Amino acid sequence: MQTLTITRPDDWHIHLRSGAALQHTVKDAAKQFARAIVMPNLVPPVTNVEQADDYRNAIMRHTTESMDFEPLMTLYLTDNTSPEDIEAAVKSGFVKACKLYPAGATTNSDSGLTNIENAYPVFEKMAELGMPLLVHGEVTDADIDIFDREKVFIDTKLRPVVEKFTDLKLVLEHITTKDAVDFVNEQGPNVAATITAHHLLLNRNDMLVGGIRPHLYCLPILKRQEHQAALLVAATSGSPKFFLGTDSAPHAKSKKEAACGCAGVYTAYAAIELYAEAFEMMDKLDRLEGFASFHGPDFYGLPRNEQQITLVKDEWKVPKHLCLGNDKLVPFCADEMLQWKLKTD
């Protein structure tokens, strides 16, 4: 049977949620990933070191020593975040990045920045101290089409930031367009991007043709096939600017299958397997380890993991439902066949 052994990967963008959900989300992440950048968009959001510490402890209560899992915490930037908050975050040692949500852009982003320039003093401190800025890159203007929101954000909001803060470490999260790939490639080594498995495997036809599939609705929304193709090329290029970030974002089944369903796709239960499918599609399985296990820690200035994981080419069927605390959740590719399976023994 075909196998693939790689250095244990990390997830540089995950939503673990809080409360009862942690029972499931932490286990799913930890079975493959050694570390994960944990997004701070809880209700209320994680905006200071004290809240990040509480959240970290809540996550750690769902780990065991044998899981060997380290959550890397983030702060949620608001209009009120100060340079002193950044100093405290760096000093904590466990806060590894700060997250910029434009207010209203995505799930639980209401407390995000109302104007990116409000955070310029904060960006200056982050650049000085080497704290990475993670960006949900979409504008929120009502007159901008949802499929154009990433490109318009890059052109109108992000370009001024990278021109002004030339040393700022910046990760454009969950990129979905060829425009984002080109932008990242044009910048110096301090600008990188994460790419999700679902944006590599799908385009908007998969979500909309033959019926609307609410479980494939996420933000930024799936784009045209030509954008998917550009993401596949970027992820499998071997460039250290692109690395794994699942954006695994669980929501209860009832919240997705609704008149106004929320955004987010749950992939953590089989994330590395899903990426393996995408890399195999490109005949680039040999590039998976760099993308999943090397480029992220190299960018963040953290050591690469020493353990390994093995994937086996062994078809299996994804369950129709998983649990999310006391709720039911429909995972990505529910009731479909996957080709790769993480070896657990």
Ligand SMILES: NC(=O)N[C@@H](CC(=O)O)C(=O)O
């Ligand atoms: N990606 C999503 O569609 N949803 C994320 C938020 C985010 O990452 O934008 C979530 O928290 O549910």
Ligand SMILES: [Zn+2]
């Ligand atoms: Zn986002």
Ligand SMILES: [Zn+2]
């Ligand atoms: Zn996310």
